[in-house]
Amino acid sequence: MGPRFTEIIRKLPPVVPFVPPEALERSNGRLLQVRVGANESAFGISPKARQAMCEAVERVSWYNDPEGYELRTVLAQLHGVEFEQINLGAGIDELLGLMVRLLVQPGDPVVTSLGGYPTFIYHVDGFAGQLHRVPYKDDCEDLQGLAAKACEVGAHLLYVANPDNPMGTWHTAEALRGLIEAMPADCVLILDEAYIEFAPQEAILPMDAEDPRVVRMRTFSKAHGMAGARIGYMIGHRDMGAALDKVRNHFGVNRVAQAGALASLGDEDFVRGVVQEVERGRREYVELAAELGLRTVASATNFVGMDIGAGDRARALMAALLERDVFVRMPGTAPLDRCIRVTVGTAAERAAFAMVLREVLPQIR
Amino acid sequence: MGPRFTEIIRKLPPVVPFVPPEALERSNGRLLQVRVGANESAFGISPKARQAMCEAVERVSWYNDPEGYELRTVLAQLHGVEFEQINLGAGIDELLGLMVRLLVQPGDPVVTSLGGYPTFIYHVDGFAGQLHRVPYKDDCEDLQGLAAKACEVGAHLLYVANPDNPMGTWHTAEALRGLIEAMPADCVLILDEAYIEFAPQEAILPMDAEDPRVVRMRTFSKAHGMAGARIGYMIGHRDMGAALDKVRNHFGVNRVAQAGALASLGDEDFVRGVVQEVERGRREYVELAAELGLRTVASATNFVGMDIGAGDRARALMAALLERDVFVRMPGTAPLDRCIRVTVGTAAERAAFAMVLREVLPQIR
Numbered sequence: 001m002g003p004r005f006t007e008i009i010r011k012l013p014p015v016v017p018f019v020p021p022e023a024l025e026r027s028n029g030r031l032l033q034v035r036v037g038a039n040e041s042a043f044g045i046s047p048k049a050r051q052a053m054c055e056a057v058e059r060v061s062w063y064n065d066p067e068g069y070e071l072r073t074v075l076a077q078l079h080g081v082e083f084e085q086i087n088l089g090a091g092i093d094e095l096l097g098l099m100v101r102l103l104v105q106p107g108d109p110v111v112t113s114l115g116g117y118p119t120f121i122y123h124v125d126g127f128a129g130q131l132h133r134v135p136y137k138d139d140c141e142d143l144q145g146l147a148a149k150a151c152e153v154g155a156h157l158l159y160v161a162n163p164d165n166p167m168g169t170w171h172t173a174e175a176l177r178g179l180i181e182a183m184p185a186d187c188v189l190i191l192d193e194a195y196i197e198f199a200p201q202e203a204i205l206p207m208d209a210e211d212p213r214v215v216r217m218r219t220f221s222k223a224h225g226m227a228g229a230r231i232g233y234m235i236g237h238r239d240m241g242a243a244l245d246k247v248r249n250h251f252g253v254n255r256v257a258q259a260g261a262l263a264s265l266g267d268e269d270f271v272r273g274v275v276q277e278v279e280r281g282r283r284e285y286v287e288l289a290a291e292l293g294l295r296t297v298a299s300a301t302n303f304v305g306m307d308i309g310a311g312d313r314a315r316a317l318m319a320a321l322l323e324r325d326v327f328v329r330m331p332g333t334a335p336l337d338r339c340i341r342v343t344v345g346t347a348a349e350r351a352a353f354a355m356v357l358r359e360v361l362p363q364i365r
Numbered sequence: 366m367g368p369r370f371t372e373i374i375r376k377l378p379p380v381v382p383f384v385p386p387e388a389l390e391r392s393n394g395r396l397l398q399v400r401v402g403a404n405e406s407a408f409g410i411s412p413k414a415r416q417a418m419c420e421a422v423e424r425v426s427w428y429n430d431p432e433g434y435e436l437r438t439v440l441a442q443l444h445g446v447e448f449e450q451i452n453l454g455a456g457i458d459e460l461l462g463l464m465v466r467l468l469v470q471p472g473d474p475v476v477t478s479l480g481g482y483p484t485f486i487y488h489v490d491g492f493a494g495q496l497h498r499v500p501y502k503d504d505c506e507d508l509q510g511l512a513a514k515a516c517e518v519g520a521h522l523l524y525v526a527n528p529d530n531p532m533g534t535w536h537t538a539e540a541l542r543g544l545i546e547a548m549p550a551d552c553v554l555i556l557d558e559a560y561i562e563f564a565p566q567e568a569i570l571p572m573d574a575e576d577p578r579v580v581r582m583r584t585f586s587k588a589h590g591m592a593g594a595r596i597g598y599m600i601g602h603r604d605m606g607a608a609l610d611k612v613r614n615h616f617g618v619n620r621v622a623q624a625g626a627l628a629s630l631g632d633e634d635f636v637r638g639v640v641q642e643v644e645r646g647r648r649e650y651v652e653l654a655a656e657l658g659l660r661t662v663a664s665a666t667n668f669v670g671m672d673i674g675a676g677d678r679a680r681a682l683m684a685a686l687l688e689r690d691v692f693v694r695m696p697g698t699a700p701l702d703r704c705i706r707v708t709v710g711t712a713a714e715r716a717a718f719a720m721v722l723r724e725v726l727p728q729i730r
Binding site: 001002003004005006007009012013014015016017018020022023026035038040041042043044045050053054056057058059060061062063064065066067069090091093094097101102103104105108119126156185186188212213221225226227228229230239240242243245246247249250251252253254255256257260 | 367387406409415428431455467553586594607619620625
């Protein structure tokens, strides 16, 4: 006799969505020298955010505001939507889990791309949804294929990242509009825009938070450099926010993160500078790859996919880089897994990465 | 046509587990002057924690370690258990939700006290568990009654807070041992020890993380003064941790909180000082109540229940205090609701509270 785990829990296999760089350091027995694998910002946080966060630490004995009033007010103004159409979460990851919980009963169909964001898949598995995966097309999410699959299976939920992770590619607002029109009328699209600050204007779907079928996810983890603070938000219909309020962890978005996010929104110059640095870094990576005879995948994110030709070669390269204390990641699924995914580092990190890559690449079969 | 919410979500009524003081300030149109309602620590955080948290802000562009390796290692040593028997969460609240998710399918029986912690009840409702509530007995959770109810209904999960919130009372380890022996063999006890640092030694159940039926919850929100950082942990059997790992938000415990918690564990003097200050404050509240002819409930926490005689009177007093910008809370259920619950504030806050209470109490019918 012992705990009676639910049927879902009993059937779930053990799983780790991402092995963190810290775990690699522990198994290597030494620190990583170049950490360009987790799409963290190499350009830190805004000085205004830093100051606000340290000030918030002074009052961290108080609970955070569970309504996130100040931050949501500013975000609503920023996006030209209503306060109730903004909902905070402890990163997009938490919001993805909550969206699945709201919309997916065991066996309900959910559509995503084959090789898409593992944490979304993790949450669908965690609520026993029935996953249907559509292969990428030319390293892009196949919007027509996704819409067709959603219609075919009667999907409750459809996940698209724009720009995409792990490939970095993007679709235009017009193409996304086509997807929304083609998907079933009772399907909800999660549009994960974690990397949207790095994308061209044409990739940004006009804001329409009255549409109950589209939920957009944004984060402070990337361009704002606050990955370790855990704060993201959702823009969507107020009914979705009301449903979230029925089950979410109301005090889950910590005080320091709320203060930092608010301050970072007030420092547009900083974020603009980060985006420019990232563009410079992407160009460097493209030139580096060209020099070494590698193709790159066009990216609208803070990382670049370098095409190593085949999954085995890419895995061998990733291992060889790790052996030299350089941390990168790669897609888990063919044919995407012919690439390694390299986050734009600082100028020094890019130089260090380039040096090591030039050395180890020739040794890869 | 629109989103197809799950049956559970459709049936759940809108609910707010706690109205935060910030919402009271917004509806009042002015700031609270004495915030002694949410059992937040009036004595802040350790200087070591403050420094560690500000340093962590410098690296907040990096994701936190999802394995929480350093902190769990230290906690395991502290409690004399294995690393795998410690699991972190974004506060006890998040861990409560996850425990319900692991063990409660729709309709499964869950036992708690009538008037017990609202957030646990919120999570049980959120997973459509069948709640059975046992009345308090002499302002204490009725351990025999809870065990009997758990046997009667075949509870999957049983929640007890020791010391208790909202009453502040406590049971001895021996009494808890009796509860564990009397409850069904396949029932899991969540022992919420959020306030354990303030309790006498006799209230602390000896550590036995090999028992799969007992899960203990601890937090940095109270004695460590880190409520706004969102970090707590669970001590329990490794099978429980393994199950958690299948569904938890792996990157959910932010970097700043992990760093602060680690540093705070290294400052035992600070926490000891907080506990002493809280004891002094409790004595002051007892004396104040006696001066005003009020009974108090014996407390092993950082708050004191003052008996106002009846629910209507207590609610009127709470409203009158709020009118004077003094924030307290009170239990939501009779007969507990004859009390207001006053958190131990700083000496200045206690003096301000006493002054206002002396003025408004005579006006309450």
